[in-house]
Amino acid sequence: MADGHAQRGPAAALEAGFAHRAAQRSAWLTAGTILLIGTVMVAVSQGVNDLGLGQVAQILLRDLVPAGQFADVTVIQEKIVWHLRLPRVAMAVVGGAGLAVTGVMMQAITRNPLVSPFTIGLSPAAAFGASLAILFGALEAGFVGKYLTVGGAFLSSLLCAALVLLIAGLRAVSATTIILAGIGLTYLFSALTATIQFVATEEQLAAIVHWTFGSVNAAGWDEVMVASLLLVVAVPVFLNLAWVMNAIGAGDETAQSLGYNLRRVRLTTAVLSVLVTSGIIAFTGVIGFVGLVAPHMARLIIGNDHRWLIPFSMIVGALLLLVADTLGRSVFAPAVIPVGIVVAYVGVPLFVHLILRQRQVAGP
Amino acid sequence: MIVADAVRFVAGNKTILQDVGIALERGEFVGLLGANGAGKSTLLKCLARLVAASAGRITLDGRPIAAFGRREFARSVAFVPQFMPTDMPLTVMDLVQLGRVPHLRGRFGPGDRRIVFAALEQMDLVPDAFRPLAELSGGERQRVALARALVQEPRVLLLDEPTSALDLRHQLQTMRIVRSLAADRGWSVLAAMHDLGLAARFTDRVALLAGGRLSRIGGWDSVLTPDAIRAAYGVTAVVGCVQGLPYVLPSEDEPAARSQSA
Amino acid sequence: MHLTHRLVMWLAAVVVAAPLLSDIVLAGNQITITDDTGRTLTFADPVRRAVVFNRYNAEFVRAVAGMAPIVGVDSWVTRDPTYWPALKDGMLAGIGQREPNYEAIVALEPEVVIFPRNGAYQQAIETLRPFGIEVVVLTGWDVLKHVSNIEAFGALFGNTDRAAALNDVYTRHMDLLAERLAGVAPKPVYLEEKTPFRSVLPGSGWHDMIVVAGGRNIFGHIDIGEQPDIKGSVHNFEIDPEAVLAADPAIIVKLQPGSYPLHPPEFSSDFFAEITARPGFVDLTAVRHGDVYHMNYYLAGGCSKMIGALQIAKWLYPDRFADIDPGAVMREWLETFQGVPYPGRYWTALRDRPPAP
Numbered sequence: 004m005a006d007g008h009a010q011r012g013p014a015a016a017l018e019a020g021f022a023h024r025a026a027q028r029s030a031w032l033t034a035g036t037i038l039l040i041g042t043v044m045v046a047v048s049q050g051v052n053d054l055g056l057g058q059v060a061q062i063l064l065r066d067l068v069p070a071g072q073f074a075d076v077t078v079i080q081e082k083i084v085w086h087l088r089l090p091r092v093a094m095a096v097v098g099g100a101g102l103a104v105t106g107v108m109m110q111a112i113t114r115n116p117l118v119s120p121f122t123i124g125l126s127p128a129a130a131f132g133a134s135l136a137i138l139f140g141a142l143e144a145g146f147v148g149k150y151l152t153v154g155g156a157f158l159s160s161l162l163c164a165a166l167v168l169l170i171a172g173l174r175a176v177s178a179t180t181i182i183l184a185g186i187g188l189t190y191l192f193s194a195l196t197a198t199i200q201f202v203a204t205e206e207q208l209a210a211i212v213h214w215t216f217g218s219v220n221a222a223g224w225d226e227v228m229v230a231s232l233l234l235v236v237a238v239p240v241f242l243n244l245a246w247v248m249n250a251i252g253a254g255d256e257t258a259q260s261l262g263y264n265l266r267r268v269r270l271t272t273a274v275l276s277v278l279v280t281s282g283i284i285a286f287t288g289v290i291g292f293v294g295l296v297a298p299h300m301a302r303l304i305i306g307n308d309h310r311w312l313i314p315f316s317m318i319v320g321a322l323l324l325l326v327a328d329t330l331g332r333s334v335f336a337p338a339v340i341p342v343g344i345v346v347a348y349v350g351v352p353l354f355v356h357l358i359l360r361q362r363q364v365a366g367p
Numbered sequence: 368m369i370v371a372d373a374v375r376f377v378a379g380n381k382t383i384l385q386d387v388g389i390a391l392e393r394g395e396f397v398g399l400l401g402a403n404g405a406g407k408s409t410l411l412k413c414l415a416r417l418v419a420a421s422a423g424r425i426t427l428d429g430r431p432i433a434a435f436g437r438r439e440f441a442r443s444v445a446f447v448p449q450f451m452p453t454d455m456p457l458t459v460m461d462l463v464q465l466g467r468v469p470h471l472r473g474r475f476g477p478g479d480r481r482i483v484f485a486a487l488e489q490m491d492l493v494p495d496a497f498r499p500l501a502e503l504s505g506g507e508r509q510r511v512a513l514a515r516a517l518v519q520e521p522r523v524l525l526l527d528e529p530t531s532a533l534d535l536r537h538q539l540q541t542m543r544i545v546r547s548l549a550a551d552r553g554w555s556v557l558a559a560m561h562d563l564g565l566a567a568r569f570t571d572r573v574a575l576l577a578g579g580r581l582s583r584i585g586g587w588d589s590v591l592t593p594d595a596i597r598a599a600y601g602v603t604a605v606v607g608c609v610q611g612l613p614y615v616l617p618s619e620d621e622p623a624a625r626s627q628s629a
Numbered sequence: 630m631h632l633t634h635r636l637v638m639w640l641a642a643v644v645v646a647a648p649l650l651s652d653i654v655l656a657g658n659q660i661t662i663t664d665d666t667g668r669t670l671t672f673a674d675p676v677r678r679a680v681v682f683n684r685y686n687a688e689f690v691r692a693v694a695g696m697a698p699i700v701g702v703d704s705w706v707t708r709d710p711t712y713w714p715a716l717k718d719g720m721l722a723g724i725g726q727r728e729p730n731y732e733a734i735v736a737l738e739p740e741v742v743i744f745p746r747n748g749a750y751q752q753a754i755e756t757l758r759p760f761g762i763e764v765v766v767l768t769g770w771d772v773l774k775h776v777s778n779i780e781a782f783g784a785l786f787g788n789t790d791r792a793a794a795l796n797d798v799y800t801r802h803m804d805l806l807a808e809r810l811a812g813v814a815p816k817p818v819y820l821e822e823k824t825p826f827r828s829v830l831p832g833s834g835w836h837d838m839i840v841v842a843g844g845r846n847i848f849g850h851i852d853i854g855e856q857p858d859i860k861g862s863v864h865n866f867e868i869d870p871e872a873v874l875a876a877d878p879a880i881i882v883k884l885q886p887g888s889y890p891l892h893p894p895e896f897s898s899d900f901f902a903e904i905t906a907r908p909g910f911v912d913l914t915a916v917r918h919g920d921v922y923h924m925n926y927y928l929a930g931g932c933s934k935m936i937g938a939l940q941i942a943k944w945l946y947p948d949r950f951a952d953i954d955p956g957a958v959m960r961e962w963l964e965t966f967q968g969v970p971y972p973g974r975y976w977t978a979l980r981d982r983p984p985a986p
Contacts, residue, residue: 013493017484020497021460051732079735079760086759087731114454149751201858206747213727220728221752246468252455253462256448257515259417261468262441307456337733338704338724 028311031304035318039096042322046092046329047084051337054080063089094222095328095342096321097230098283102290103297103320104234105276107312108241110298111248112269113178119295120280123185124163126291127192129284132159134199134211149221152214153285160281163188168273177255181273217290217343219328226286233282237275238317244268245309252307290343293320296354303357323350368392369414369432369444369523369555374423376409383409385579387423391523391555396546398566398587399559401576402600407559408449410576411525414557415446427523441469445521447512449528453501459511460496463487466518486517489544491537505532513541517548524548526558530565538562542569563591567613575599591615662781665746665766672763675787676740682726683745684709685769689779690743692795692966694786701737703729712889712969731756741765741785772834772933775799795966799935802958803841806942809949810843816879816945818844819915822865823886825903826873832863835884838934842941847876874909880920880944881913887925890972897923897977905979919980920944928955928975932962940976 047063048054054062057074062084064073102120109118120126136155141148170184171177200208247268250258258265284290300323301316327346332339369391376384383406391397399407413420416432425432427443435443445466463486467479487493490510500508509532516524529545530538546569548554560566566573567587574584575591577599583590588606596604602617660672680701681687687706690699696715701722706713722737723729726748734742734757742757744750745768754764765785767778776796783792818839820829828848829835839846853863860867883900885892900923905911915921922944929937940955960971 013488014481014484017487017493017496018480021480024497051730051736082759083732083735087735087756111455114452116454204862209727209747218728220731221749221756223755246465246471249457249461250465250468252452252457253465253515254448254451256412256417256446257451257462257465257512260415260441260444260446260448261465261519262437262439264437302456306458306461308461332730332732337721337730339728339730341728 024306028305028308028315032311032315032318035315035322039318039322039325042325042329043092043096046095046325047088049329049333050083050088052080052083054084059084090222090224090227091219091328092325093227094219094230094287095324097227097234098219098287098290099293099297099320099322099324100317101230101234101237101279101283101320102293102324103301103316104238104241104313105280106294106320107298107301107309107316108244108248108272108276109294111251111309112272113181114251115178115182116299116302117295118182118185119291120284121291121295122182122189123167124188124192125160125277125280126284126289127189127196128163129156129160129281130211130215130289131192131196131199132156132162133214133285133288134196134203135159137207137210137214138199138203156285157281159192160285161277163192164273164277164281168270181269213341214288215343216341217284217288217346218339218341219287219324220339220341222286230283230286233279237279238313240271240275241313242310244272245313248309248313249307288341288343290324290346292347292350293323296350297323300350300354300357303360369427370425371410371414372424372426374410374413374420374425376406376413376418377421382579384413384420387576387579387581389557389574389581389584391557393522393555394549394553395571396549396556396558396569397584398570398573399557399576400563400566400573400590400599401559405576405599406579407576408527411446411527411557411559414523415444415525416440417446438469441519441521443521444523444525445516445519446525447516447527447529449509449531450505451500451508451512453508456499456501458497458499459487459492459503459514462500462511463492463514463518466515466520469519482520483518486514489517490514491540506534506537509533510537510541513544517544522554524554524556524558526556528559528561530560530562538565545569563596563615564613567591567615587613660784660787662765662784664781665768666750668766670763670765672740672785676785678737678739678741679786680722680734680737680739680742682723682729682743682748683769686743686745686767687713687769688967689769689782690786691968692962693779693782693792694788695968698786700739701734701742709888712967714969729753734762735760743767745770772837775933775935791966795932798958798961799932802935802939805953806841806843806938810942810946813843813946813949815840815843815845817847817876818842818941818945819847819873819876819878819881821881821883823884824865825907826868826870827861827865828868830863830866834934835864835929838929838938839941841934842938842945844880844941844945847873847878870907870909874913877914879915880922880941881915882941882944883921883923884926884929885923887975888927889969891975892925894977898982901977901979901982916979919978919982921979923977925975928959931959936962 044056044059048056048059055074058076058080061068061073061076062081065081106119109120109123110116132155133152136151141151141155166188167181167184171180200211203211247258247263250261250263251265255265280294297320298316301312301319305311305315323346324342327349328342330349331342331345372388374384374387375382387410399410401407409418412418414425427435432440460483463483464475467475467482471479487496490513492510492514495503495507500511503511509529513526513529526545530541533541542565545556545558549556549571570587572585573587573590574581575595582599583595591606593604593606596602596606596615601620603619605616605618607614660675661669663669677698678700679690679698681690681699682703684705687699687702701720703722703726704724707716707721710716719737722733726744729749739762741763742753743765744753746766750764750766757764767781768774769778771778776799779792779796783789820835820839822828829846830851830853831849832853836846836849848866848868851866853866881904883904901921904921905916910916924940928940931937936955936959939953939958943950943953943955956974959975963969963971
């Protein structure tokens with residue numbers, strides 16, 4: 004230690020510990036980003052006609068490099084990448100990131116690590132909206148039908164969120180009331196969806212059940228654009244609220260003492276989270292697990308400081324969904340297993356591994 | 368200097384604070400005493416602007432506290448709760464850092480770090496600095512909460528039972544630190560306390576909250592008379608001083624007064 | 630897909646003038662069809678490469694055009710290799726008709742992809758557009774549109790003669806049924822689904838088949854709209870066993886799920902033992918005369934349920950249909966149109982069962 008910067012022993016140790024952890028977090032974030040980019044490349048290369056990574060690079064950078072720079076590609080291969088693979092890869096990345104980050108924010112404002120879009124009823128509500136649309140003829144409505152289903156899911160999801168916040172707002176917009184209202188509405192919407200399934204025709208039932216699997220098979224660039232737009236709007240706001248989320252973790256009284264308006268923060272966060280989640284699952288169908296577990300996995304690796312947790316959870320969520328989708332369409336090719344099913348198979352072992360690696364925490 | 372005048376707090380159909388007035392001077396350490404349910408926490412939270420008083424006026428340096436912006440107020444007044452939740456895996460460092468939030472311009476810089484490290488050292492938390500809060504004992508968590516307040520560098524410090532879970536050594540340590548914050552840094556400190564002996568020893572004045580009013584404010588020997596203690600706590604106590612250390616020893620509890628405790 | 634005013638007006642004239650005609654026009658070499666979405670699609674030449682979703686569609690394409698133009702199918706077809714011996718590796722283009730694998734489709738380089746109207750065609754149209762692959766929506770399982778579907782397939786693949794031949798077989802037999810059953814009082818029929826005491830109601834294609842065969846479905850008076858949902862759908866409705874005893878049907882037909890390969894005879898023996906053991910059943914007319922028939926779905930559904938109707942009609946009125954052999958029609962359907970050998974009789978009668986020891 005240089006004499007010019009002489010510190011007393013403890014401060015130096017703290018400084019070293021602090022710097023070490025900051026460097027570790029940076030490293031994880033960088034590694035995660037690189038891994039994500041790499042996985043995107045591999046995902047794009049996978050398919051009925053596998054492509055080499057050089058070809059993938061050539062196609063992705065086609066506007067920036069001359070032809071044949073990395074490898075030779077045919078027009079059909081380009082089309083397959085840009086029209087079939089990239090949209091679903093992009094949807095998996097955007098969807099995974101969006102579901103993970105809203106999971107983080109919802110868990111932070113409710114100070115409850117068990118919260119996810121499922122617990123506050125958004126997913127069952129979206130399923131209900133889509134089922135209702137299908138019941139009332141979305142299947143027969145030809146081309147408009149798709150928009151009916153998406154619209155139904157989205158609106159129903161927003162309705163559920165509005166109800167949760169209304170009920171919560173009648174008391175205090177506190178952590179507990181949000182959770183309780185959400186649980187109640189989860190059961191309500193699940194029952195409503197089950198009722199619809201009961202009266203639906205076989206075709207409609209098949210479509211409804213299929214919607215609940217969660218899939219990026221239908222992703223086109225339109226859907227990706229809308230979902231990305233929601234994320235682009237919400238994420239900067241979330242990042243700005245990173246310190247607040249840290250503060251809420253320390254208790255409402257502490258957070259208020261630091262000068263935060265918790266009611267307004269909770270409302271803003273809840274509204275934005277709902278918009279992002281609804282926007283994603285309206286297109287993809289119900290994809291559970293990511294919103295609950297990706298935040299946990301990220302937290303186990305990078306800690307609870309939301310300045311790091313928010314971006315890292317997006318990376319974890321994107322990776323989870325992307326790997327799940329890629330496996331789902333490769334392992335049993337040409338059968339495409341919906342990503343909503345595969346993501347749990349992929350994520351649970353990983354999650355259990357991370358849990359077991361933690362030291363035992365002493366009781367309260 | 369923070370002044371409360373005719374403060375009233377009603378919750379549902381219970382009046383917790385009837386008519387409370389107190390003025391905290393710069394550099395003084397005041398102990399807030401009273402039985403359970405007397406309203407000590409409520410008064411602190413009113414002063415901290417965590418809850419709104421039903422009536423009365425609270426001013427900071429002559430300005431009504433409602434006129435302050437939230438961040439501005441947080442730079443002047445810090446509240447330290449008695450308990451902190453451990454649902455989320457915050458580390459000690461995570462929590463203590465939070466104290467800088469009202470002062471942050473942009474990023475968390477080296478100056479902020481130095482203040483945080485100093486507070487950790489002062490509160491004897493250096494070996495535990497990166498451990499999760501959930502792994503610490505209740506007493507250690509109380510020290511963390513106070514460290515956060517130190518880092519917040521307010522002018523007014525409001526403490527809710529800061530020593531309730533601390534062992535003897537850390538009780539003394541914390542009380543010394545808090546007293547020096549008042550004496551050396553000129554903070555106004557109001558601490559709700561149960562340990563009457565500690566309060567008597569370390570504070571400049573004590574205020575006794577009973578029946579929704581601050582019935583007595585002043586030096587400990589004038590406030591903590593056996594009659595006052597009997598009226599406020601419903602116990603007979605022996606009050607005295609040995610080797611310069613004040614003591615208050617409860618001897619019997621009064622049968623009639625038992626119903627006073629919440 | 631080129632929509633011109635001339636074509637639209639020509640179609641309108643045809644449709645107005647001859648309402649029973651199908652929506653297909655052959656103008657010179659150009660092929661124009663209107664599919665189930667109402668779109669009018671034009672092709673310069675007959676289609677040589679098609680991916681076909683849904684087994685009924687695949688059957689009809691094979692009947693009309695053979696296996697040659699079929700380059701891709703769904704899992705419903707690939708899991709039945711004895712019926713589809715011409716299957717090759719790589720033909721699987723999706724699991725069922727709601728989750729097509731677009732990459733697999735593109736890799737097969739088809740000109741068209743055919744979906745039934747309950748398939749994921751909306752999504753497919755958009756996704757396949759950049760690849761220039763057309764999507765045609767034709768619903769083979771819709772028996773009401775049998776004739777126009779066959780004509781559409783015939784036009785699409787340039788096999789109008791074979792299409793006409795198949796339609797001729799179909800129409801001939803349907804007309805025959807109508808003719809010979811004119812004025813005949815329908816005999817009561819109890820049709821049982823796979824699960825005991827589950828039958829079909831009006832609204833189900835199987836009910837219609839009974840009617841066309843000159844039978845009266847003993848549960849044909851039940852309106853599904855007035856029934857509680859828990860009792861099932863029109864295809865699979867829970868009935869009261871006593872109602873069967875009260876109606877005393879002339880014949881009992883048990884539909885058995887199956888496909889091209891025949892069921893082993895023991896299979897039917899088990900069923901006959903079970904049904905004769907049911908309380909009260911041994912006294913039923915149908916049971917006493919041995920008129921209980923264990924019938925493979927496959928036969929019943931053959932050629933849009935025409936063959937099933939023919940078979941039931943023969944059981945009900947053996948004298949009126951003495952010269953008709955539904956087995957021969959099934960043989961023609963399988964050998965001439967599907968190109969697979971006729972494996973044998975797809976049903977067993979109680980009266981043929983050897984008596985129990």
